[in-house]
Amino acid sequence: MRIHLTSVFVDDQEKALRFYTDVLGFVKKNDVPMGADRWLTVVSPENPDGTELLLEPSGHPAVQPYRTALVQDGIPAAAFAVDDVRAEFDRLRGLGVRFTQEPLEMGPVTTAVLDDTCGNLIQIAHSK
Numbered sequence: 001m002r003i004h005l006t007s008v009f010v011d012d013q014e015k016a017l018r019f020y021t022d023v024l025g026f027v028k029k030n031d032v033p034m035g036a037d038r039w040l041t042v043v044s045p046e047n048p049d050g051t052e053l054l055l056e057p058s059g060h061p062a063v064q065p066y067r068t069a070l071v072q073d074g075i076p077a078a079a080f081a082v083d084d085v086r087a088e089f090d091r092l093r094g095l096g097v098r099f100t101q102e103p104l105e106m107g108p109v110t111t112a113v114l115d116d117t118c119g120n121l122i123q124i125a126h127s128k
Helices: 013-023 063-072 085-094
Strands: 005-010 027-034 037-043 052-057 078-081 099-106 109-115 121-127
Touching: 005 013, 005 063, 013 027, 013 037, 013 052, 085 099, 085 109, 085 121
Parallel strands: 005 052, 078 121
Antiparallel strands: 027 037, 037 052, 099 109, 109 121
């Protein structure tokens, strides 16, 4: 068994697509119109046939209280692996990304947490 698809709820799919591709560096995999919304996924350019991230519309009534609680408590909605958290932190901050947690070493793991501008906190992490 493998993880094929996971999702983050986003306020605006087009804005999310720009952030996740132009800033974070993912590439668009699927973009299928579904009424007012889209089945919109991105993947890592390093693994285009790997796990897809669905940029899920946040219209369901349960989404806003859920995301608000996560953000207020500083809990990331997703975590992405990077080769070097400090280098990625510097690159993203140079692009204007706001971080809620600067790089933090916790034993063999280094993490940082960013605001995806679409209603979520996202963790980047590296294990030694």
